[in-house]
Amino acid sequence: MVKPFDSNIHVFSVGEKKEHEPTLVLISGLGTPSPVVDFNPIWSRLEKNHNVVVLERPGYGWSESTKRERTTANIVEEDRAALSMAGIKPPYILAAHSMGGYEANLYASTYPEEVASVVLLDSYAPDFALQSPHHGHRPSLMPLARTIGALRLIGTVAPDYIKDQSTSFRNHFAMVDPALRDIDSVHVLHHYLDTMIANENQLMFQNAQSVKDAGFPASVPLVSIFALPKSETYEADLKRQQAWVAQSNKGELIPFESEHYLYHYYPDEVCAILEKQFENLP
Secondary structure, three states, X not given: OEXXXXXXXXXXXXXXXXXXXXXXXXXXXXXXXXXHHHOHHHHHHHOOOOOEEEEEOOOXXXXXXXXXXXXXXXXXXXXXXXXHHOOOOOOEEEEEEOOHHHHHHHHHHHOHHHEEEEEEEOOOOHHHHHOOOOOOOOOOOHHHHHHOOHHHHHHHHOHHHHHHHHHOOOHHHOOOOHHHHHHHHHHHHHHOOOHHHHHHHHOHHHHHHHHHHHOXXXXXXXXXXXXXXXXXXHHHHHHHHHHHHOOOOOEEEEEOOOOOOHHHOOHHHHHHHHHHHHHOOO
């Protein structure tokens, strides 16, 4: 735990950092209750050969809440300070799932000299949010239910219901170490759609615009593993993703047929792509 601002932030680190090799930093998407557990299929496969870090931003996992507004700029500032205080020095390979891609993009555009490459794990291009009128405005009773204890009551009466809410879209945690599965359930009860996550959701348009305005640095390699299902909007979504990746002189788009949490279904394939980031370093 480190405390760069007004809250303790959990920085989980495994594997030994080799000289002249970047650290792989895993960044979770919006609303993932326990990033350390969620990314277990990745870090458990790569820790033997690389230093792998999971950043749990305020409101997630073991990290505390913060009074700081959940803008992407604030989150990037917290990430950078937390890594520094934890003694984890750049350069970094930033691998970000879903909305965490905004975080990785803005980090790279603000501090390009600290980023060896960025890998997007089915992250949405900023235009996806900006051109989706209802995205980011979903009312929810979950924060109230959690505050008054109703969510905990549901967890006591029907624990499988709470687990299913968290694992059903992640291959029922088939790729997660069984010893870690209960930790996720605890963090669902503690964090699921709390004020931190709700504020991130409310600021989605603002954050998307800030990332689009910042652009992506041409000098930093960018890989996008695009796993959105083939739907009526697939071609339009694909073009948005291509435009995002094209900002990098070393951009690569990898269409991937999978569910959104692709590393819970194809962890070996995803880890092979991440391994290439270490191999392709100058």
